[in-house]
Amino acid sequence: MASSRSKRVEYDRFIPFRSTMDMDYARFALTTPSRPRRDGSILSPSSVAYQKLLDECILKNMTRILAFKSAPDTSASQLPQFDEPIRLQKKQQRQISKEPERVLDAPGMLDEDGLNLLDWGSKNMLAIALGDKVCLWDDANKSTKVLLEAVEGSGPITSISWSPDSTVLAVALGNSVLALVDPATGQDVNVTEDDENLTPVLSLAWRSNSILTAGRSDGTVVDYDFRKDDTSICFYNGHRRGVCSLKWSDNRRYLASGGHDKLVHIWDACMPVSHRHPRRHQWLHRISSHTSIVKALDWCPTEATYWPGGGRHDHCIKFWNTVNGSCLNSIDAGSEVCALLWDKNKSELVTSHGFPKNQLTLWNYPSMTRAAELFGHSSRVHFLAGSPLGGVVASAAADETLKFWNIFETPKPTKPELPFARFNSCTETFGGIKVATHFHGGNDCKRLRVAQRSLVELKWQHIFMEVWLQAPKSLQATLLPLCAAKMLPPLLLLPSTSSSSSTTTTSSFSFLLILLPSLHPLLFFHPLPPNYSAVQAIEGSGPITSISWSPDSTVLAVAFGNSVLALVDPATGQDVNVTEDDENLTPVLSFAWRSNSILTVGSSDGTVVDYDFRKDDTSICFYNGHRRGVCSLKWSDNRRYLASGGHDKLVHIWDACMPVSHHHPRRHQWLHRISSHTSIVKALDWWPTRSNQLVSGGGRNDQCIKFWNTVNGSCLNSIDAGSEVCALLWDKNKSELLTSHGFPKNQLTLWNYPSMTRAAELFGHSSRVHFLAGSPLGGVVASAAADETLNLS
Secondary structure: OOOOOOOOOOOOOOOOOHHHOOHHHHHHHHHOOOOOOOOHHHOOHHHHHHHHHHHHHHHOOOOOOOOOOOOOOOOHHHOOOOOOOOOOOOOOOOOOOOOOOEEEEOOOOOOOOOOEOEEEOOOOEEEEEEOOEEEEEEOOOOEEEEEEEOOOOOOOEEEEEEOOOOOOEEEEEOOOOEEEEOOOOOOEEEEOOOOOOOOOEEEEEEOOOOEEEEEEOOOOEEEEEOOOOOOEEEEEOOOOOOEEEEEEOOOOOEEEEEEOOOOEEEEEOOOOOOOOOOOEEOOOEEEOOOOOOOOEOOEOOOOOEEOOEOOOOOOEEEEEEOOOOOEEEEEEOOOOEEEEEEOOOOOEEEEEEOOOOOOEEEEEOOOOEEEEEEOOOOOOEEEEEEOOOOOEEEEEEOOOEEEEEEOOOOOOOOOOOOOOOOEOOOEEEEOOEEEEOEOOOOOOOEEEEOOOOOEEEEEEEOOEEEEEEOOOOHHHHHHHHHHHOOOOOOOOOEOOOOOOOOOOOOOOOOOEEEEOOOOOOEEEEOOOOOOOOOOOOOOOOOOEEEEEEOOOOOOEEEEEOOOOEEEEOOOOOOEEEEOOOOOOOOOEEEEEEOOOOEEEEEEOOOOEEEEEOOOOOOEEEEEOOOOOOEEEEEEOOOOOEEEEEEOOOOEEEEEOOOOOOOOOOOEEOOOEEEOOOOOOOOEEEEOOOOOOEEEEEOOOOOOEEEEEEOOOOOEEEEEEOOOOEEEEEEOOOOOEEEEEEOOOOOOEEEEEOOOOEEEEEEEOOOOOEEEEEEOOOOOOEEEEEOOOEEEEO
8 A cells, every 4th residue: 555655656565666667678588598607707807897888888787677666767977888998907016105214313424435334134133333333223113222332442343244143243343353242232252353464354244154254455355263263264365455345145155255456256165175275265257347346246136146336437237147257237327336235026126326316226127227216315325235024125325314215015925835735535646646545456556566575775866766675586586587578667566476467657767776685786677678787796795785876867876785886887787986895994874966976975984975986086075973874865956065864863964165174174064963863863855945944854762853944053843743754755846745654654644834734644554664755757756665565656
């Protein structure tokens, strides 16, 4: 019934209101066959915008056929025009503020070329030297304090530099004294003696948390190790005048130095030194193309290049390749280049300049176009320092001001990667290859029964797989007929006496090697058709104790029980090189190739030796530290760090670039000794994406997986695995770690990193899984256990 108080006619039932209905659209909607709705997520933005515009203009957003009340009036001006262009949203460009976000007074700032008075540490503390004082700015709570004041007569402060972990601040005084200061207390941790023969330090650069490189005004560059009595451990001679800039590359191998003599030197810390001068380094490249003092140096964070900038009369930014010393590019900056700073997250470079503009310039790389110019200083901008958090850059100038600019883009927090391996109740994947949940049975499993005794070692490098096993003489009678009958393809089921053989396809690059120490032969199984070649050991040489392929797999290193070490050509089976039988040497337990010509060997008496078979005296270097047998050796991917684990429950980390003692030029001192494991340490592996992180696993009485920082030797994390850790294997493409274990489960465990949550556990072996090896092609993993089986999955 209609209501007399309302101007609008309403009914007590839902009766269609025909005056507001579009009968043509209703007929169209009722008679048109229904079509499946398209997924809007797969449409382009322009198609979505067009469809929306069509609905608004033609169909007027009608979704119902019947109307039960009158619709409000809509003016035509409010409807979008059909011919109106579709405006797509454009990506907004980053806006760089032209004004500093903070300005601090810096009274006493020295206006001199060649000094280094500003540095921003990794703990977000900014240090600045003002005359005889060092002041700290805490960017977290926006506070300042005076850290120290130089003693009267010691002269002004000439250089400062934070250690990599920011636990100490190196301070150089005008009287040539060099001090390490604790920022928390302001007390000196270490101080060099005042020597009248030494000149003031102009530049500082930390090679590690314990080794500091200093450049002096007489052109000398020295490495200092304050842990030793004789702190001067290495010298770099090349400059004729003051060294005003020093920069170590990110991998701490290359050192760049710029001086008042207009020269730039590149030094390779790993380059061999002279036998007569074991502590003196020769420069790798000398660059003399600059026409003015070179103080601006910085290494590209992603490429093997660095970027020095010239002084007042040069005005050039030059790009150099450290491999061959060639100039890649040269840019005229228009004014003297006082400092350089790379954005660690993007390809951008900021430079500070002097007269006439005294500006900061942001460059896009590699186009080297100016992205922005920031003006604010009234005098030369001597120093630049970047926040460890990214984004903010501090600049200090001769106008006695310290300004903070929001120049670089603040890095966005990275999203956690999706798990690399996904699993269901039947199968798992590792590297994209199916892995059977139960190893026994099924087409996804390849089981190799190789012996009636325990397996000793399993390795897989490049395109080769190595298996070392104890086998009875009766196995030869089983192998040879199979080879002759072409029933033994590589990486297949090797049948026992009670099972029949089976075949399957495999990559043409696969290569299986089986060693039979009791018979002393080496059997090589190539892709179809299968064949073999044998290397017969001399009788009485004892069982084979260790094997290892060279990086290019052209030779195989074989160690025998009588301590003899041989390099074997896998194509012919002939010895390429053999060491002499020495009764004073003990058997070799572990191998690690540093290069195609240098082999590192760990023996049962705890010695670790580098062998170079190209020289008459093959033993070229010694690593002394273990007390008992060295059962594991691993070189990092950059071949700088060596990790060793032994029966003495110790782990050592060695830095091949660390200077050696003058009295023992062929003897390396360990960088870090780790003694927190309570059992034998055989499981070692380096994280594939970072050369400064090592993972180790403990034996029966330990059961822990530990992560170590090779820079300072600190333990980053420790995980209780629940059982002894026999082997470790990193996935080279993702952040996943595979471990093998012993009693009680004898399982393989896949871990997500860095959360270290268990992604899967694989059961199939009935005894300790001693060894793991990953295919160089990815995906396939081999496990060898004391149950005399080798499982490939």
